[in-house]
Amino acid sequence: MFRGSDQREEASVTSTIWQLRSGIRDMLEAAYRFILVLIKKYPFIRTTYTIFSWISLIVFIVSLFVVPDSRKMLVQYLWSFYVLIQFWVLCRSKTLPWKPVALFVLSGVLFVVPFTALTMNGLHAIFGGRTNDTWSVAVMTPIFEELWKLLPLGAFLLFSRRASALSLGDYALIGGATGVGFQLMEELSRRWVNSGGFSDKFGYSFTIFGGETIHWDFFSLFPGRFEESILPSMMTVGHPVITAMIALAIGIAHRLRPKLSMAVYLFPMIFLAWGILDHAAYNGQNRLPEWILTIHEWTGSGYRTRSAFLLMLAAAVSADYWALNKIRRKLPSLPGELPLNPFSELWNMTAALFRDRGRFVHWLGFYRERRELGFILLYGNSEAAGRGDPVRERMQAFYRIVAGLALLLLTAGLFAGMSVYAAGGQDSACFACLFDSLQNWWDRLEWYEQGAIVLGALALSLLFVGFWPALGIAMTVWGVAGSGHEIAGYIRDPKKLLTPENAAAVLVGIAISRIPFGRAFAWAGKKGAGYWRKLLDRIGFRKPGKPEVPVPVKPKPDVPGPDRTPDGPEKPDDKPNEKPNEKPGGDKPDHDKPDDDKPDEKPDGDRDDGTTAFDRSDYREVEIVDSKNSPIGEFDQVDMEKKIFYEDKSAEGLHRVNPKTGLPAQTPQEFADKQILGKTRTRIHNLMNNAATTRPKATGTPEVPTLDEIRTIRDFVFRLDGDTPALRTAVENSMNQLRTEFPDYTFNATFGGKP
Structure with missing residues (x-):
């Protein structure tokens, strides 16, 4: 009887919590969607935010020169970031991406610290006393700090839809990130408050009788421990480790709850008490009762806390992977x-x-x-x-x-030994790939992202060198990142540097990349090269010369041939059964012969100089070749007016069953991965890295755009003759992968048309 009543009461409480949780979450999600709609409707909001961000960045960079406290803030931020990276690496079974982890750091800074300060101020307002009283600094402060640092984890478990599927590594990472944010703000306040000649000489945490008390060591695991450097008797490991240990204990209890009773939650309570004890003993040295300090000695005086956390973390990660292998x-x-x-x-x-x-x-x-x-x-x-x-x-x-x-x-x-023996000096090629990848990444960034990186390099360099050397370092970063393909080319083929003109070009390029706005001058010169070339041709300063890469020369229009008319370019082959080298038999139709009775007229599209003006929206079968004049790809149609590549793909017979296997020759996804994903990925890579020039194919238009022109195109349209739901899904999957790999490009498809 009583058990049934208890079950109904528990169900009622669970239902009430669920309704409250769902109501708050729905309200927050509605507010979030409203903000997104508002930003989309009024673009000036994003613009205003961007301007504000840039102004803030500029002000911060300037403050590094004139405000010492800004440099202190940057130093503390780098230390806290280093601790967070250590947690990120050690929590190997994590499932959380970086963005929510960063939000937990912000919650420690923007929520936990103010809430803790508000709590302590409220207690003093009610009970009086001073903030350095023993009951305040050694009792209430440790209790509320350790409790309130768990609030972001509690909010996530209450409102997140993925809370039930967290790994144990996620619990530790959430606790560590919140502790990092809390300690960041706490230590930054200490750095700002403890200023003066004494702290500038010995450090912000140096005391006369205790020496250095807060230790930030690069080669330490979880730096930022609290320990006197002169005759130390106790320590505390800092907020990140304590909070991560308690959060991990909560995760272990939650994982074991279905197999054990509610008593399992005593496990995190023990570690919470241990964290509070470490914190309180260090804050209240020589002021707390002896029995409290004795218990603290039994637990290792703070020197066993980090080891206990690492053992727990190792066991938790092992348990996570054991479960995954099941x-x-x-x-x-x-x-x-x-x-x-x-x-x-x-x-x-x-x-x-x-x-x-x-x-x-x-x-x-x-x-x-x-x-x-x-x-x-x-x-x-x-x-x-x-x-x-x-x-x-x-x-x-x-x-x-x-x-x-x-x-x-x-x-x-399998072939590593053979390839090393055959290639001999191919290590430089792999080294060159690093520069190729560097520029590919750099080119995908927006201009403001590139600028932020350069300014960041400048700001960090100023911590170690003066302004002009720092400016040189920042400009070198810009120049190397933006010239990866050129550097890779000289690494692969050092003989290019043997010719005087190439060596001079390299030196000039390096010099330009090192001066401010030098890259802009190089870009302007590259864009204006075509106009200067045309101008020199007109005034007769340039003489026609042999191109660097041989290209097929179109026969002169007045030379008749087996497949040509006396009046113009090749005609379509009216007799497909005849071989190309055979002379077609029979007379040609009358309308193919020139009409001597009519005056000479220029065909449509001809210019005054005798060349033909081609429709720039219909360049067909444009082929790209490498420096050896070998074809490395082609584009079915190039629209230079709209800046679009059109690629025709035939999906006929895709579901035709092979009688031997009883299976289709290839699935829609296999077709899309090969024809859409694989070939387009290769074509973009060859276009941007390996292509030396363009040339027309025999079956395409006799004129094609230049390599520099087609490199500016960022839109692909795939035209497929098939149209089924499975094909549409497969093509969309492949295009989504292309969008991920090449964010600067756009990819679309049309279905049902004839390629």
Whole structure:
């Protein structure tokens, strides 16, 4: 009887909490959508925000020169960022991306610190006393600081739809990020308050009797510990470690709750008490009762806290991967991959980071999305399960790329010895790829993003050198990042530097890239090269010379041939059964013969100088070639008026079944990955990196745009003759991957037309 009553009461409380939670979340989401609509409706809001951001950045950079407190703020920010990176690397089973982690740091700065200060001020307003009283600094402050630092985690667990599918690594990372934000603000306040000649000489945390009390060491794990440097007897590890330890204990209790009773929540209560004890003992040295300090000695006087957290984190990460391996068959695996583990993931990501930045993003995204999908399948409730399909789609997009990279690495490993023996000095080529990737990344950035990076390099350089050397470093960053392809070309082929003109060009290019606005001068010169060339041709200063790359020369119009008319270019082949080298038999129709009775008239489109004016919206079959005059790609149609590449793809017979296998020759997705994704990716890469010039194909228009002209085009339109729901879905998946890899380009498709 009583059990049924308790169950009804528990169900009523759960329903009330659910309604409150859903109501607040719906209200916040409605406000968020309203703000997005408002920004879209009034673009000046975004413009105003951008202007404000730039002004703020400029003011901050100027303040680094004239305001010492700004430099202190930057130093403390870099230290806190370093601690956060350590948590990011160690919490290997995390599923949270960087953006929400950064929001937890901000919550520690903007919410926890003010709320803690408001709480303590309220207590003093009610009970009186001073802020340095023992009950305030050594009792109430540690209790409320450790409690309030858990509020962002509590809010996330209450309102987030993915809260039930968090990994244990996520709990530790959330706690550590909140603690980083809290300590950032606390230490920054200390740096600002403790100013003067004494602190400038010895440090903001130096005391006469205790020496250095706050330690920021680059080679320390979780720097920022509180410990006297003269005869230390106790310490506290700092806010990030304590909060991460308590949050991880909450995650472990939540994971074990279905298997154990509610008593399991005593586990995080123990670690909360341990964190408060460490904090209180350090704040109240020589002022707290002896029994409290004795208990603190039993727990290691603060020197065991970090070790306990690391053991908990190692066990938590191991448990996360143990759980993922239970459902490994439901998750995609890479070729030759061992059981899911953090070590192989970290190795692949580290190798990709130093070899190719673009690949690093793919590895990072695939592993994180796979872990998120795994924990949704393991622990997700109905809300978290609703996120499964989007996560699965993103993971599959990463998987196709990463699986191909992994297979390529395995194949390359088999022939590694042979390739090293045959290539001898190919290390420079791989080194050159770094510069290619660097410029590809740099070119994808907006102008304001490039400017922010250069200004950031200037600001950081000013911490170590003077203004003019710092300016030189910043301009060097700009010049190297923007000249990656040129540098890579000289690394691959050092013989280019042997000719005097190339060596001089390199020296001039380096000089231009080092001076302010030098890159702008180079860009203007490149854009104006065509106009200067035409001007020199007209005034007779330039003599026609042999082009650097041989291109097919169009026969003169007045030379008749087997497939030509006396009046103009080639006509379509009216007799497809005749071979190209055979002379067609029979007389030509009368309308193909020149009419001697009519006066000479210029055909439509002819210019006064005898050349033909081609429609710039209909260049067909434009081929790009490399420096050896070898074809490396072609474009079916180039519209220079609208700046569009048109690519025709035939999907006929896509679902035709092979009688031997009983399966289609290829699925729509295989077709799209090969024809849309693979070929377009290769074509863009060759166009921007390997192409030397353009030339017309025999079956295309006799004139084609120049290489510089087509390199300015950023729009692709794929025209497919098939039209089925499966084909549309497959093509859209491939175009989404292209949009991810080439954010500066746009990709669209039309269906049902004849290529």
